Amino acid sequence: ALTETEYPTAGGKELFLLWEDARSDAVAGFLRLRIPSETLEGTLSEPVVRELKVLGTEVAVGTPGGGRSDYQHRGLGHALLERAEARAQEAGFRGIYVTSAVGTRPYYRARGYVPVGSHLRKALFAGRNT
DSSP states (O other): OEEEEEEEEEEEEEEEEEEEETTTTEEEEEEEEEEEOOTTTTOOSSOOOEEEEEOOOOOTTTSSSSSSSSSSSTHHHHHHHHHHHHHHHHHBBBBBEEOOOOOGGHHHHHTOOOEEETTTEEEEEBBOOO
């Protein structure tokens, strides 16, 4: 089940998306999204996915998971990312950034993100012009 927790931060708010396995009550994955209410010097003017993590044993892309506690490669990360994108749109933004390690950039590129400086950005189709 997906739960969302919002809390205020300096110049905006943080959204924590948590996906828990209802059968085992275990954390399957989570995402942290920073949504700015104002642009502070040195910060991005659109929401930023600061962290996306799906738990489980590390396996190569395309390899089935090893057991029932493995949540990777089952679409959970994609679902969390889509929810973050929807929340960014609902907040009126036209784009969303992601902070990504070099090894995970192909994952985000396959989902429409393009390099912008040290981040990746995806254009959203509705929202305010920021």
